[in-house]
Amino acid sequence: MGQLANCPQCGSLYIQNKFRSVCEACYKKEDQLFQTVYEYIRKRENRMATLMQVVRATGVEESLIHKFIKQGRLQLAQFPNLGYPCDQCGTLIREGKICVECRDELKKELNTMKEIEERQRQEQTKTTERATYHVIDRDFLK
Structure with a gap:
């Protein structure tokens, strides 16, 4: 309705x-x-x-x-x-919502963001691994 x-x-x-x-x-x-x-x-x-x-x-x-x-x-x-x-730049297009150039630029930006996120995830994993300490309580072992 x-x-x-x-x-x-x-x-x-x-x-x-x-x-x-x-x-x-x-x-x-x-x-x-x-x-x-x-x-x-x-x-x-x-x-x-x-x-x-x-x-x-x-x-x-x-x-x-x-x-x-x-x-x-x-x-x-x-x-x-x-x-x-084109919804992004205004160039005349015949299909879709954005032109080929804008689509390629958007793909490039998305790939860059994925790479940045992957690097951040790897660094966080390394930081977590480096920050793990094992302490032995010598009084407990006696």
Whole structure:
């Protein structure tokens, strides 16, 4: 069951669900804008259009076009010059949430953190081994 929420675009109340993040009226407006974008890029002469060319030609906001791509409504295989920004650096990408460079940097940082943790664990083990003392109570042995 959905939750009662305010539409992020117009502020009206609606029942939020996993399929729609806006109210019915705003969804219909978005759908009309999607049709405008799709009809523009569907034409053979516009299939190679860049994102900025589509924005200028249709008047649809760039963020809304990104939303259409992320929702899978626009298939990038058919439109090679379209994409959406990397969540980390903003470079245009065609799949995932972050670009290859950011992913590689993140992997490098994770590996560095693993190495640091392993060294700390080894040093702690050495310190524990060195700090163990065995004392013989000579009076006890008599």
